[in-house]
Amino acid sequence: MKAKYLPKFSLRIPRILLNKLEYVAKYNGRSKNKEIEVLIQKHIDDFEKEHGTISYEDMNRLHIE
Numbered sequence: 614m615k616a617k618y619l620p621k622f623s624l625r626i627p628r629i630l631l632n633k634l635e636y637v638a639k640y641n642g643r644s645k646n647k648e649i650e651v652l653i654q655k656h657i658d659d660f661e662k663e664h665g666t667i668s669y670e671d672m673n674r675l676h677i678e
Contacts, residue, residue: 634649
């Protein structure tokens, strides 16, 4: 999906973490945004392995769009 169609999310983060994120992202050949996306996906995958797949019904129960 093209980036212009994706929702935007602002993040407040300490400068040292942002700098380290940039280092890791460059090391992995990614942008900071893509590196965060990869980390979030891995975290969700790990969560779902332990707790089961998060369904649309689960998200609706928590009023998540």
